[in-house]
Amino acid sequence: MKFIPLLSLFIVLFNSSNTFAKGVYQTPEAFIHQALAIPTPKANIFWLDGNAQKTIETILAHRFNKLRLRYWQKNNETVWVLNEIGKESLITVGIHIKDQKIAQTKVLIYRESRGDEVRHPFFTDQFKSAKLKNDLELNKHIDGITGATLSVRALTKLSRIALWLDAQVHLKG
Structure with a gap:
């Protein structure tokens, strides 16, 4: 009988640990301001034509139902x-992309119940200086x-998309 309260506490703590993974770690506005080191500039719009839609869907391996994406730019940097x-x-x-390579990747909001290890610098620092190859x-x-396999894949796909979008912005610029 003495162990029932202790066992109950353990069960509650174990089951609630999944909820700790969810969180807002930094607002998008704060990330943009920190990355570009200036007051947050006005957002630019990248309109998705057929080629952009197809490329993004190829990277994601599923449909992407957006017509435009917002981004922020300062010289040769985009966020x-x-x-x-x-x-x-x-x-x-x-x-944050600078000179066509990743300067920083950061999980801003994590809504999954597990796998939030992808938010830590030991993981996100791997993306620093990554570039996009022709394939x-x-x-x-x-x-x-x-x-955290699916979260790792999500961050990797988003990094590839951001690099591709940055290249398109600089081609048009």
Whole structure:
């Protein structure tokens, strides 16, 4: 009988640990301001034509139902705030591109119940200096995290998309 309260507490703590993974770690506005080191500039709009839609859908391996994406730019730098589903919920990621390579990747809002290890610098720092190859893959290997496979894939896909979008912005600019 003495162990029932202790067992009950353990069960509650164990089951509630899944809810700790969810959170807002930084607002998109704060990330944009921090990345560009200036007052947050006005957002630009990238209109998705057929080619852009097809490329993004190729990277995501599913449909992408948006007509436009917002981004922020300062000289040769762009910042993208993108969303992708991990296992069941959206993950919001800020990606700062400078000189056609990733300067910073940061999980801004994590809504999944598990796998939030992808938000830590030990994982996101792997994306630093990554570039996009002609086959739309990153030029460097990203190590996965056991138990967070779908979140790892989501961040990798969003990084590839941000690099491709940055290249398109600079081609048009």
